[in-house]
Amino acid sequence: MILNMTGSPSPELSDTQNCNHTEAWEWVYFIQPVYMSIICILGVIGNALVLFVLCFMKGHCSVADIYLGNLAAADLLMMCCLPFWVITVIHKFNWFFGKPMCRLVNLIIGMNYYCSVLFLMLVCLDRYLVLASPMSMGMLRGATQAKTICGVIWIAGFMLSLPALLFRVVEFLPDIEAEACYLSYPHDVWRLRFNMIANVLGFLIPVPLVCYCSYHIIKVLSNKQVRKFSAVNTERKATVLVLTVLFVFILCWLPFQICMFLDTLYYFKVISGCSWIHGLDIGTQLSTYLGYTNSSLNPFLYVIVGKHFRQRAKRVFTHVLNCVSRGVFPAHRINSSVSPPESYWIVN
Structure with missing residues (x-):
């Protein structure tokens, strides 16, 4: 599946090298639908609840809330697209939803990856500016600026995922005997371009920046004199969740990045042979599913690591249940009483 995020086994590789490994894909038809169905259900429920809590809670909305809310929205959109691929894999990669849906579904899935890493x-x-460089907070950290930046990221995610709109086709593939939805690049240079963009913009630039910020954040939090201030302790709780979410993201998407890099090496004929072709097909398939898992894990990280998010969610659902028991529709949002410190919200 050297075909960009989601798709059938790569026709280019199989035809070029005359490597027939169709039998090896039998396990995919059994395992993949079950696995993807589980992460889809968990992801839809989890991300919908996060957005519900964020939207229903009245009060101050922090910059981190805005970013994580957009992240949950991107994850929810992607989870809603997975059932199309579950049905497709069950029918051995036969796509029944037409070319427009083939392009739209994979456009959304591609956007999720870029938007997730950028958010x-x-x-x-944001955590770095709060803890390690507080003097820079005033000009760079505001709700209006954060919403504008989120809009730019959504547009950038759309632009970076345009190959799904331009080159996704639904055609019969003799190798897998299926009417498949796959990326048909007009030239291999397009595949190389996608791989390099995914590696550079989706990993090589964000990850070092994240590591730099994380290093200085941890350095500040480990300072005994700084830890005496209660405000810093509050920020520390927020930062623990952020770093946990970042670590899980890297863990889930690093294998996919490695497969993209290996596919680039294949393009330059640094590696070749049926074993590599087979390994790249299966490896990209598995690493893609692992990446999708990240979108279903994030809401549970908020609950497990975020003490104050649990409290916030409890207040929301308690209010909703009370309204339901009285037969009253909860038309208004919950007032969060006194305006708390900025980081006292979802990221805690």
Whole structure:
């Protein structure tokens, strides 16, 4: 599946090298639908609840809330697209939803990856500005600026995922005997370009920046004199969640990045042979599913690591249940009483 995020086994590789490994894909038809169905259900429920809590809670909305809310929205959109691929894999990669849906579904999936990494990068940068460079907070950290930046990221994610709109086709592939939805690049240079963009903009630039910010954040939090201030302790709780979400993101998407890099090496004929072709097909398939898992894990990280997010969610659902029991629709949002410190919200 050297075909960009989601798709059938790569026709280019199989035809070029005459490597027939169709039998090896039988396990995919059994395992993948079950696995993707599980992460889809968990991801839809989890991210929908996060957005519900964010939207229903009245009060101050921090910059980190805005970024993480957009991250949850991107994850929810992507999770809603997975059922199309579950049905497709069950029918051995036969696509029944037409070319427009083939392009739209994979456009959204591609946007999720780029938007996720950029939103997480912004959350980490936000923590860095709060803890390691507080003098820079005033000009760079505001709700209006954060919303504008999020809009730019959504547009950038769309532009970076344009190959799904331009080159996704639905055609019969003899190798897998299926009417498949896959990327048909007009030239291999396009595949190389996608791989390099995914590696550079989706990993090589954000990850070092995240590591730099994380290093200075941890350095500040480990300072005994700084830890005496209660405000810093509050920020520390927020930062623990942010760093946990970042670590899980890197863990989930690093294998996919490695497969993209290996595919680039294949393009330059640094590696070749049926074993590599087979390994890249299967490896990209598995690493893509692992990357999708990240979108279903984030909401549970908020609950597990975020003490104050649990409290916030409890207040929201308690209010909703009370309204339901009285037969009253909860038309208004919950007032969060006294305006708390900025980081006392979802990221805690």
